[in-house]
Amino acid sequence: MASDLTASLADPPPLPRYTALEDVQGLLISTVQCALGIHLLRAAGLVTGGTAGLALILAYATGWSFGPTFFAVNLPFYVFAWARKGPVFAVKSFASVTLVSVIADSLPRVLQIAHVHPGVASAGFGVMAGVGLLGLFRHSSSLGGVSIVALIVQDRFGIRAGWVQSGWDLCLFLASFAILPTERVLWSLLGAVILNLVIALNHRRDWYVVT
Numbered sequence: 024m025a026s027d028l029t030a031s032l033a034d035p036p037p038l039p040r041y042t043a044l045e046d047v048q049g050l051l052i053s054t055v056q057c058a059l060g061i062h063l064l065r066a067a068g069l070v071t072g073g074t075a076g077l078a079l080i081l082a083y084a085t086g087w088s089f090g091p092t093f094f095a096v097n098l099p100f101y102v103f104a105w106a107r108k109g110p111v112f113a114v115k116s117f118a119s120v121t122l123v124s125v126i127a128d129s130l131p132r133v134l135q136i137a138h139v140h141p142g143v144a145s146a147g148f149g150v151m152a153g154v155g156l157l158g159l160f161r162h163s164s165s166l167g168g169v170s171i172v173a174l175i176v177q178d179r180f181g182i183r184a185g186w187v188q189s190g191w192d193l194c195l196f197l198a199s200f201a202i203l204p205t206e207r208v209l210w211s212l213l214g215a216v217i218l219n220l221v222i223a224l225n226h227r228r229d230w231y232v233v234t
Contacts, residue, residue: 053158060152067144072192074168090128097167115164149217
């Protein structure tokens with residue numbers, strides 16, 4: 024009996040996994056949160072990190088639409104995600120990026136923001152997108168690009184995904200000084216810091232059960 028008790032303490036029962044419906048609704052809610060955050064960011068003319076930040080900078084510099092640009096810059100990363108994280112993660116990430124691209128480009132037609140202080144826009148983006156990304160991670164997905172690499176580095180070396188993403192973001196923000204006023208870049212930095220802190224302080228593999 025003692026050995027049975029020891030075994031039960033050492034091997035806790037497996038946690039329940041998401042159903043297909045729970046998975047779909049979690050991914051959908053998370054992508055909407057991310058798209059809303061990006062919409063708020065664009066209303067103030069700000070940028071962010073990751074591939075979303077790269078897409079925003081390209082959109083500001085060239086006049087291209089954000090949605091197709093964001094979709095395009097993420098394409099090379101799916102092969103890497105498939106090879107290192109598996110087909111489920113790669114397919115879900117592709118679907119999430121596609122949804123955010125479509126929703127973010129559709130929002131200006133139905134939700135117009137006449138004025139927003141850049142500090143409010145930046146902080147709001149950081150919270151909304153940070154929580155949205157946590158939801159995507161929890162459901163074995165991402166918004167492609169740097170977040171895929173960040174998750175792989177976390178899994179392999181134990182470095183928090185938020186800190187990995189911060190290194191890329193630093194380089195991106197330095198480049199953004201070339202096309203945006205200094206004040207906008209500094210306000211944008213606030214949102215990126217909040218987003219990465221949300222991820223760094225809350226994302227842990229042992230807290231979540233993913234499909």
